[in-house]
Amino acid sequence: MRLIKVEHTYKIYKNGTTAIADLSVSIDKGEFVFVIGPTGSGKSTFIKMLYREEKPTNGQVIVGGIDVAKLRNSKVYKLRRKLGVVFQDFKLLPKLTVYENVAFALETLGLPNSEIRPKVLKAIDSVGLKEKTRNLPNELSGGEQQRVAIARAIVNDPKLLICDEPTGNLDPETSKEIMNILEKINQESDTTIIMATHDKELVNKMKKRVLAFENGVLVSDTKKGSYKVHESTKDIKKKRS
Amino acid sequence: MKALRILRRSVRDSFKSIFRNLPLSMASIICITITLILVSLSLFLSYNVRQITKTLEHELTVVVYLKKDVTENQKKEIENDLKTMDNIDEYRIKSKEEFKSEMQKESEDLATAFESLEGDNPLLDSIIVKVKDVSDLKETAEKLRKYDFVQSAEYGEGMVENIIGIFDAISIGTAGIVIALVVVTSFLISNTIKITIFSRKTQIEIKRLVGASNVAIKLPFVFEGFILGIFGSILPILLSIYGYTILYNETHGYLFTRIITLVPPFPFVFIVSFILVAIGSIVGMIGSWLSVRKHLKI
Known part of the structure; x- marks a missing residue:
């Protein structure tokens, strides 16, 4: 079942930079997809378009049945409630405890406390932080903070989990732990995971679908792929023309 | 029920936020307090000047x-x-x-x-x-x-016309001062709140990311602005009530001469207090609403 459909999409910034050029790709429910590419390749823009942090200039981006390009600013929350987002810098609220950080995603939906509590505890438990519910983010290690961010992202049982370089700030051992958690989420709850990363080792080891970007162009889309050095975009553009 | 829960949580969060960001909250409260004291003084001045001119006019x-x-x-x-x-x-x-x-x-x-x-x-x-x-x-x-x-x-032609002209000018002048101060106060309060909110840009961003609607994001800030406005008006209100009552009692209601009578403190001080709390809270709310709105635009 198709969850994401991107068709002939362009993202051109006001200064004229083309971040994404003629992108067409689709992702099914339950897939685990790596998005790779060097800095400035367009992978982050692609990821940001999926949760409507960026609006496509042209083309269609449909996520869970919602046309992101046509989504009004005041209705963005409708899309965001269907997905979870994890960032490299965790984006936790520093003055809220682990429990509060995870709970407030549900509180904003207006759920009753009786419903929030078991969901939050389950999410925290699933990332192995049961003992740290009352800690503040600055009392946790980087890996633990990222796990809180994952718990917050999955607490609402999203169909899609978007991870923007979630291991970028972590050491290899902690990165492995995070990847194990993400894989568990993917397998146990059939959540689609799209993860942008620079980590070659991780990508090569996991053998998942890989979307490779260069200069705003999707240069390869491989099932059970690896982190390869691709042809330069110039050559591809030449071939296309 | 759902709306009520969001509302209740917004009030809770606004109190939490005030105490968790105490230095900035205190800065806002102090700013509101100072400006409202100025407004209070100008209100007392303006109302009493009007009272005096009315008394004098009545003698004509x-x-x-x-x-x-x-x-x-x-x-x-x-x-x-x-x-x-x-x-x-x-x-x-x-x-x-x-x-x-x-x-x-x-x-x-x-x-x-x-x-x-x-x-x-x-x-x-x-x-x-x-x-x-x-x-x-x-x-x-x-x-x-x-x-x-x-x-x-x-009727004292010439002189009376001059006096009336002066009285009118004083009335317009004091009313102008009050209006100008109210405008300046509104600007200052909303700017202070803007700074408070700017420091929590990330918080707004994260709330949006987890799927909070714009209203759900704005509400705690609006309540926060309201509460800061109320807190900021406490001292000006106390000063207005006690300060003016003491001044009135000490001077027996007259300033220099029996012609210049002061407005009796009750219910005058309560009206001024109401105006102060209304300015503080309403400007606080509107300032917050507008400031958050700015951060909700992508």
């Missing part, structure tokens, strides 16, 4: 001198007309005998002079007229001059 009268040969019927005629005239607040007939005894009391020289007249009274009967609107003083005097049996109607 038209004195109508009736001719020596005026008959009782003519006196009744002008009295009846005064009763029907729109601009007349009150009037009092002062007979020449009353006038004479007043003058005798006032000065011994005059008393001696009256004695030398051997019972003859050269003074005229008069009517002292107070008007509702002093700007029509001249017009009223002119109307009264038209009677055949009226010798003259005087």
Whole structure:
């Protein structure tokens, strides 16, 4: 079942930079997809378009049945409630405890406390932080903070989990732990995971679908792929023309 | 139920946020306090100046001198007309005998002079007229001059017009100061809140990321602005109530002279307090709403 459909999409910034050029790709429910590419390749823009942090200039981006390009600013929350987002810098609220950080995603939906509590505890438990519910983010290690961010992202049982370089700030051992958690989420709850990363080792080891970007162009889309050095975009553009 | 829960959580979060961001909250409260004290002072000043000008204006009268040969019927005629005239607040007939005894009391020289007249009274009967609107003083005097049996109607021409002009200028000036201060206060309060909110840009961003609707994001900030406004108005209100009451009691309600009377403190101080709390809280709410809105645009 198709969850994401991107068709002939362009993202051109006001200064004229083309971040994404003629992108067409689709992702099914339950897939685990790596998005790779060097800095400035367009992978982050692609990821940001999926949760409507960026609006496509042209083309269609449909996520869970919602046309992101046509989504009004005041209705963005409708899309965001269907997905979870994890960032490299965790984006936790520093003055809220682990429990509060995870709970407030549900509180904003207006759920009753009786419903929030078991969901939050389950999410925290699933990332192995049961003992740290009352800690503040600055009392946790980087890996633990990222796990809180994952718990917050999955607490609402999203169909899609978007991870923007979630291991970028972590050491290899902690990165492995995070990847194990993400894989568990993917397998146990059939959540689609799209993860942008620079980590070659991780990508090569996991053998998942890989979307490779260069200069705003999707240069390869491989099932059970690896982190390869691709042809330069110039050559591809030449071939296309 | 859902809306109520969001509302309840917004109030809870706004209190939490105030205490968790205490230094910035205190800065906002102090800023609101200082500006509201200024507004309070200007309100007291302006209202009292208006009161004083009103009192002084009330003292302005038209004195109508009736001719020596005026008959009782003519006196009744002008009295009846005064009763029907729109601009007349009150009037009092002062007979020449009353006038004479007043003058005798006032000065011994005059008393001696009256004695030398051997019972003859050269003074005229008069009517002292107070008007509702002093700007029509001249017009009223002119109307009264038209009677055949009226010798003259005087109201201190020239000087009175000058005084009225000055009073009007003072009234407009103080009202202008109040309005200007309210505008400046609104600007200052909303700017302070803007800074408070700017420091929590990330918080707004994260809330949006986890799927909070714009209203759900704005509400805690709006409550926070409201609460900061209320907290900021506490000291100005206490100063207004106690400060003004003490000033009034110490001066017995008069400033320098009995003509300059102060407005009695009750319910005046409560009206001022209400205005202060309204400015603080409403500006706080609107300031927050607008500031958050800015961060919700992508």
